[in-house]
Amino acid sequence: MVKLMLWDKQAADFSILQNEKNMKFKVVIFTSIIPKIFRGKLQLNSSPATRFYFNKSIEYIKHFKGRIRDRKEI
Structure with missing residues (x-):
């Protein structure tokens, strides 16, 4: 597990967007993060x-979500 720390406006913006999305898998x-x-x-x-970005239409995100679905079916 990796801990991600968001600060200031980014933390507030992320919280708002996360509450707006009602997806089972996110x-x-x-x-531009600092490890x-x-x-x-x-961290x-x-x-x-x-x-x-929460954009579900990005090709990599579609591929990743498909892999998660495939695992659940096994």
Whole structure:
């Protein structure tokens, strides 16, 4: 497990978007994050350039969600 820390406006914006989405499986793409090791574990921190995307139409997200569906059917 990797902990992702969002700060300030990014945290508020993400919370609002997350509450608006009513999906069983959520796939989010994060960009421009800062990786750090904290107490021996990887932690990802947002930066001023961090952006996140919930766009279900991105081809990689479609592929990933299909793999999750396939696993559930096994």
